[in-house]
Amino acid sequence: MELPVIDLSPILAVGPTDPQSEKLCEVVSRTLRETGALLVKDPRCSAEDNDRFIDMMERYFQQPPDFKRLQERPYLHYQVGVTPEGVEVPRSFVDPQMQKKLKAMPEEFQPATPRGPDPKWRYMWRVGPRPSDTRFQELNSEPVIPEGFPEWKETMDSWGYKMISAIEVVAEMAAIGFGLPRDAFTSLMKQGPHLLAPTGSDLSCYGQEGFVFAGYHYDLNFLTIHGKSRFPGLNIWLRRGQKVEVKVPVGCLLIQAGKQIEWLTGGECIAGMHEVVVTKRTVDAIKAAQDQNRSLWRVSSTLFAHIASDNVLKPLGHYVKSEYASQYPPIVAGEYVEQELSIINLRGKAGDGDNLEN
DSSP: OOOOEEEOHHHHHHOTTSHHHHHHHHHHHHHHHHHSEEEEEOTTSOHHHHHHHHHHHHHHHTSOHHHHGGGBOGGGTTOSEEEOTTOOOOHHHHOHHHHHHHHHSOGGGOOOOOSSSOOOEEEEEEOSOOOSSOSOGGGSOOOOOOTTOTTHHHHHHHHHHHHHHHHHHHHHHHHHHTTSOTTTTHHHHTTOOOEEOOEEEETTTSOSTTOEEEEEEOBOSSEEEEOOOSSOOEEEEOTTSOEEEOOOOTTOEEEEEOHHHHHHTTTSSOOOEEEEEOOHHHHHHHHHHHHTTOOOEEEEOEEEEOOOTTSEEOOOGGGGGSTTGGGSOOEEHHHHHHHHHHHTOTTOSSSOOOOSBO
C-alpha cells in the first residue's frame, strides 16, 4: 500500500476552511484513521533543508561516545541532550499484554524481535517557546548545545520550526476532517514540549538484515513528523493489522499519529504502531553509501509535537459520546507522559528515564 501524498500548498494559499480544502481535510483525517500515518509535501520544508540537518547530525553521531556523553542529561529524563544507545526500551519489550497480541498476529505481519534495548542514539532539542509557569519543569528544560558545532542552534531551530509549522497545518486539517473546530488541536499545542529528536544508528556496526533499531512501539505524543532518511527501514502497521514498509518520496514528510491524538479523539484515530529494522532495501543503501564513501550513520530527522504539559487530555467535542470514550479518562498531559516514561524506564525509577518515544 502506498500512502497518499497531501500537498499543503493549496491549504497554505487559501486556508483549510475553503470548500476545496475541506476535501483534503477529509483525506487527512481518513488516512490518519485508517493507517496512523500520512505523507505531506510542504513548500516551506525543502529536501535541501532536510539534507542540511542530516549532514550536521551525521557529523555529530560520528563523534566518539565519550564526547557525546557530555550532552547526556539522565536526571532530566533524557528530555534534553543526548540519549545513548541501549537506553530506550521498545514498549513491546516490556509490555506482556502487547507481547501476547503480537504472538496472535499472522506470521507475515509480526514485527521483528528486538535483542534488547534499542541500539540507537538520540538527541533531544526543545523547539518553540516554553511555559513560564508549569508543573512539569523537567519536561520543559533548557537545551544542551555540543561544543564544536557553531551552526547547531540555528540549524536545529530552523528545521524544527519548519516541521512544527507543517504539523500545525495538518493538525488544523485533521481537526476539520474529524468534525472538530479548526483550532481544537493547535490551541492545546501552544507552548507544548515539542522535541526535535533525531536518532543515529551506526550501520557499520548494526547493518545486518533483520537487525532492530527501534522495536515495535507507538509514540506517546500528539503527532510525529520525519523528513526522509538516507537509509530505509521503517515499517508501520495499519489499523487492520497489516504491516507496510514506508517509502518517503524526496521532498516529502512523514507524519504519524501518537497516543495523545488517540486520547483527544476517543479512539477514533489510533496511535500508529511502527518499528525500524534493517531490510534488504537498507542493505542496498548501505552498499551504495560505502561505494560513495558516505556516512553509514542512519539519521532520522524526527520531531515529536506535543499537547502542552499542563493541558488536559480528554475526548473533544462529539467524541465525548463515542463508544470508547470511557477508555480515555481525563488526565493532565504531563502526568500521562510521566506515566509512560515510568513503564519503559530501563535505568530505574529514581531520576533516570527514557524519552518520549515508547
